Amino acid sequence: MTQTPAPATTDVPPTETSARRALRLGVAGPVGTGKSSLIALVCRHLADELSLAVITNDIYTDEDARFLRSAGVLPAERIRAVETGACPHTAIRDDITMNLLAVEDLERDFAPVDVVLVESGGDNLTATFSPGLVDAQVFVLDVAGGGDVARKGGPGIARADLLVINKTDLGPHVDVDTMVADATAARDGGPVLALSRTDPTSVEALCAWVRRMHQQHVAGTHTPVDPGPMAPHVHAHDEPHAPVALVEDDGTVPDKQIGRWKDDGGAIGAPTS
Numbered sequence: 001m002t003q004t005p006a007p008a009t010t011d012v013p014p015t016e017t018s019a020r021r022a023l024r025l026g027v028a029g030p031v032g033t034g035k036s037s038l039i040a041l042v043c044r045h046l047a048d049e050l051s052l053a054v055i056t057n058d059i060y061t062d063e064d065a066r067f068l069r070s071a072g073v074l075p076a077e078r079i080r081a082v083e084t085g086a087c088p089h090t091a092i093r094d095d096i097t098m099n100l101l102a103v104e105d106l107e108r109d110f111a112p113v114d115v116v117l118v119e120s121g122g123d124n125l126t127a128t129f130s131p132g133l134v135d136a137q138v139f140v141l142d143v144a145g146g147g148d149v150a151r152k153g154g155p156g157i158a159r160a161d162l163l164v165i166n167k168t169d170l171g172p173h174v175d176v177d178t179m180v181a182d183a184t185a186a187r188d189g190g191p192v193l194a195l196s197r198t199d200p201t202s203v204e205a206l207c208a209w210v211r212r213m214h215q216q217h218v219a220g221t222h223t224p225v226d227p228g229p230m231a232p233h234v235h236a237h238d239e240p241h242a243p244v245a246l247v248e249d250d251g252t253v254p255d256k257q258i259g260r261w262k263d264d265g266g267a268i269g270a271p272t273s
């Protein structure tokens with residue numbers, strides 16, 4: 001009796017869609033470090049050679065998308081906003097659905113797209129993108145944040161594909177060289193770029209890095225790396241009526257904890273059970 005061979009489960013040629021998938025490049029970092037400005041630089045300098053699109057994340061507005069559209073760095077329809085309605089890291093790490101759909105829409109609407117830049121909402125030092133959403137990520141600090149910031153570490157600083165120390169034109173007020181040296185030490189040799197939009201050499205170095213990432217993506221030689229999650233934490237509003245209690249070993253409630261509970265009626269007091 002002849003047997004029909006089982007269908008091969010490996011060596012499946014890429015589908016047209018996956019073959020055309022853009023490099024998805026995340027840009028994260030604390031509020032105001034220059035994420036939108038960096039994306040504007042990349043678009044301004046590379047739009048003639050690469051097909052680009054942008055997703056911005058804001059909590060309640062589409063402000064970053066409007067900034068980029070008004071800067072005229074790309075056709076307006078290639079820049080789309082995701083309003084996360086929650087902590088910025090939620091939409092880039094915990095539940096990436098909204099962003100993933102937005103990226104796929106752009107890839108389909110403007111196929112073929114070479115690079116989709118995804119800007120995170122401004123967050124703290126620990127926010128990173130899920131490797132399920134982006135292929136590579138840039139973490140942006142600025143010299144205005146102070147020389148100590150790079151030393152403080154965190155997954156983005158230590159393990160993002162590229163760490164940018166931005167606004168080096170403000171350097172006279174901060175020791176930029178020390179900041180870059182600290183950052184390089186924190187990254188175990190990973191690339192660090194000192195950037196200013198007023199320094200063409202640094203802007204070209206940024207563009208060269210993006211080009212290289214895109215080439216590696218197309219060649220299939222780049223493997224997305226997860227910089228690691230942010231520290232575990234809870235949001236107080238997640239469970240407004242059942243906060244995590246501090247209770248001593250003997251079962252008593254410390255004085256400082258009483259008053260942090262509110263029952264359904266709004267009265268303040270310790271829980272009854």
Ligand SMILES: Nc1nc2c(ncn2[C@@H]2O[C@H](COP(=O)(O)OP(=O)(O)OP(=O)(O)O)[C@@H](O)[C@H]2O)c(=O)[nH]1
Binds near residue numbers: 032034035168169
């Ligand atoms: N001096 C200087 N200022 C810069 C540079 N890049 C950006 N800025 C300024 O930094 C401020 C913040 O820039 P944005 O690009 O809006 O920063 P962001 O990280 O996108 O901000 P959020 O989206 O609010 O987190 C703006 O006033 C920019 O003009 C730079 O290279 N040098």
